[in-house]
Amino acid sequence: MRCGACTNNAVLLNPAYCKSHFVKYFEDKVFDTIKRFRMITPSDRVCVAVSGGKDSLSVLYLVKKFLDAKKGGGSVVALAINEGIEGYRQKTLDDLKLFCSQQKIELRLLSYKEEFGTTLDYLVQQKKIAGKPCGACGTFRRSLLNRGSKGFDKLVTGHNMDDEVQAIMMNIFRHHLELALRSGPKTPQNPAGLFVQRVKPLYFCSEKEVRLYAHLQGFLTTFTECPNAAVSFRASVRDFINEYEAKCPGTKSMIVQWFLDTIGKDSSKKRSVISSVCLACGEPAVGTRCGSCTIVEQLRA
Amino acid sequence: MYVARHACESVIVMKVFIERENASRVMKFCGSGAELLLFLKQNPESVILVKNGEVVAEDELFSDGDNVKILSVVSGG
Ligand SMILES: [Zn+2]
Numbered sequence A: 001m002r003c004g005a006c007t008n009n010a011v012l013l014n015p016a017y018c019k020s021h022f023v024k025y026f027e028d029k030v031f032d033t034i035k036r037f038r039m040i041t042p043s044d045r046v047c048v049a050v051s052g053g054k055d056s057l058s059v060l061y062l063v064k065k066f067l068d069a070k071k072g073g074g075s076v077v078a079l080a081i082n083e084g085i086e087g088y089r090q091k092t093l094d095d096l097k098l099f100c101s102q103q104k105i106e107l108r109l110l111s112y113k114e115e116f117g118t119t120l121d122y123l124v125q126q127k128k129i130a131g132k133p134c135g136a137c138g139t140f141r142r143s144l145l146n147r148g149s150k151g152f153d154k155l156v157t158g159h160n161m162d163d164e165v166q167a168i169m170m171n172i173f174r175h176h177l178e179l180a181l182r183s184g185p186k187t188p189q190n191p192a193g194l195f196v197q198r199v200k201p202l203y204f205c206s207e208k209e210v211r212l213y214a215h216l217q218g219f220l221t222t223f224t225e226c227p228n229a230a231v232s233f234r235a236s237v238r239d240f241i242n243e244y245e246a247k248c249p250g251t252k253s254m255i256v257q258w259f260l261d262t263i264g265k266d267s268s269k270k271r272s273v274i275s276s277v278c279l280a281c282g283e284p285a286v287g288t289r290c291g292s293c294t295i296v297e298q299l300r301a
Numbered sequence B: 001m002y003v004a005r006h007a008c009e010s011v012i013v014m015k016v017f018i019e020r021e022n023a024s025r026v027m028k029f030c031g032s033g034a035e036l037l038l039f040l041k042q043n044p045e046s047v048i049l050v051k052n053g054e055v056v057a058e059d060e061l062f063s064d065g066d067n068v069k070i071l072s073v074v075s076g077g
């Protein structure tokens, strides 16, 4: 098939674009998303959560490109989290260091080991935490992103449309209305100033588009899959949505659009309700202990 | 030998690497990229097709000696 905008061969069928037109289409989509949801203003000090994968490298590169073009005095810092998963994270952290030095972006690193005195591997071995490790890992990760983004105007994450669709479906399957209310392209502002507002510039980009963009831009991303991911609920939801998308193209964007028109409507104008802090660590918490301190205490018990 | 819809004029032998399985194979194949993915049970939503170093769309056809890579779109975060 030919590109819809020139005579070159298409690299993608839907929409049909060649390499250079796809790159332009993708970047325009991301910049439009940033503007439409007022995700980043030109003077913002932005913290970008990075893992070294295709999503975070692409979003980091594009946020910097956006701010550089605006010349409004804004700046970008990359924040990486080391979970402590042997053989999984080290390679991506190395890729990340190289990428940030090439792009002249400051990279900060926080680890579960230093911040919580444990690693994800230890957590999996101990089997003291009920259920899959992904829940506890997510709690730790959120805590560290919160700690690392203090003092910034925005926290950018590389969540793409597939991530969001998976979250919406998981919340429906489990009737998690509270969690569903917290998702969306931009999280609510916290009146107590306990959280930095989180934004997702890749919100309307499918995972396939992001991988294609990263590949065409030559971002070095080694294929890695978290060793625990295959057992997660998310992985099974992801596979069934992809099967459905292959049969009915456009399903993912319909789900996201449905969410934005209903429960996600004006989510960024809503206010986050958390106003108390953990008595052990001072981080935001519902009750007297935050999620991370609860897990650390369970591990010690 | 897998032969899809239309017959090929000559025998097509190509090398196919599947990133997610980290495995290569040499196979005889006649058909489009979409048919190749179907045959290998790879969801087009989860992969990117690369032929001789260039990304191609799923309607691409192959020739003898092609080097095909099926890159995984999914990564661990
Ligand atoms: Zn073109």
Ligand SMILES: [Zn+2]
Pocket: A278, A279, A280, A281, A282, A283, A289, A290, A291, A292, A293, A294
């Ligand atoms: Zn705490």
